[in-house]
Amino acid sequence: AQSVTQLDSHVSVSEGTPVLLRCNYSSSYSPSLFWYVQHPNKGLQLLLKYTSAATLVKGINGFEAEFKKSETSFHLTKPSAHMSDAAEYFCVVSERGGSYIPTFGRGTSLIVHP
Amino acid sequence: DARVTQTPRHKVTEMGQEVTMRCQPILGHNTVFWYRQTMMQGLELLAYFRNRAPLDDSGMPKDRFSAEMPDATLATLKIQPSEPRDSAVYFCASGEPDIESTGELFFGEGSRLTVL
Numbered sequence: 317a318q319s320v321t322q323l324d325s326h327v328s329v330s331e332g333t334p335v336l337l338r339c340n341y342s343s344s345y346s347p348s349l350f351w352y353v354q355h356p357n358k359g360l361q362l363l364l365k366y367t368s369a370a371t372l373v374k375g376i377n378g379f380e381a382e383f384k385k386s387e388t389s390f391h392l393t394k395p396s397a398h399m400s401d402a403a404e405y406f407c408v409v410s411e412r413g414g415s416y417i418p419t420f421g422r423g424t425s426l427i428v429h430p
Numbered sequence: 431d432a433r434v435t436q437t438p439r440h441k442v443t444e445m446g447q448e449v450t451m452r453c454q455p456i457l458g459h460n461t462v463f464w465y466r467q468t469m470m471q472g473l474e475l476l477a478y479f480r481n482r483a484p485l486d487d488s489g490m491p492k493d494r495f496s497a498e499m500p501d502a503t504l505a506t507l508k509i510q511p512s513e514p515r516d517s518a519v520y521f522c523a524s525g526e527p528d529i530e531s532t533g534e535l536f537f538g539e540g541s542r543l544t545v546l
Contacts, residue, residue, distance in 0.1 A: 348532070359539040360523075362536075365534060367533070408533075412530065412533070416529055418535060423473075
């Protein structure tokens with residue numbers, strides 16, 4: 317069985333400061349992990365993904381995430397927030413060799429203040 | 431620019447009316463998912479198809495919802511009769527044939543349904 321927990325429902329940062337969105341997962345198989353971003357009134361867009369290659373994954377718009385198996389975490393970071401980063405972010409897990417049906421977290425709303 | 435296309439983008443209807451939402455997956459994708467998004471429940475998986483065959487629709491209220499894939503280029507989600515609690519954004523997503531190893535989904539922009 318697989319599950320994912322996004323530890324914060326809302327994160328508020330000032331423009332130009334670092335962003336940290338936290339995600340923990342559980343999986344009975346080798347996991348694939350994803351971060352999707354959803355801007356208001358839009359569909360979800362893939363930000364980055366981990367599928368067993370390098371544990372530090374770089375995505376679009378300066379975001380990156382690190383797969384830490386010992387901590388079962390896949391936190392999303394960005395060195396400097398931009399106003400356009402304000403959106404809903406979803407952490408997602410699927411199992412290679414198990415149920416490939418992705419399981420979504422509840423989402424974290426990122427608020428960026430000027 | 432390949433993308434998943436959903437219609438209608440917005441639908442307002444009255445309780446008791448039939449609603450049909452349509453989805454055109456990306457050409458070559460053989461897995462299609464239907465999700466419902468609400469503030470209270472977040473993203474819920476309603477149904478998914480592989481090679482047009484329904485594999486799991488356990489998340490879908492059977493008495494009023496139905497999902498089909500008449501052909502590889504069209505997926506439909508129908509609600510009959512609709513109720514106010516069905517108000518939500520319905521997303522369609524498609525996946526490539528190697529989704530077992532990639533797990534990646536490609537989402538449409540959603541159909542926002544309001545049932546009065």
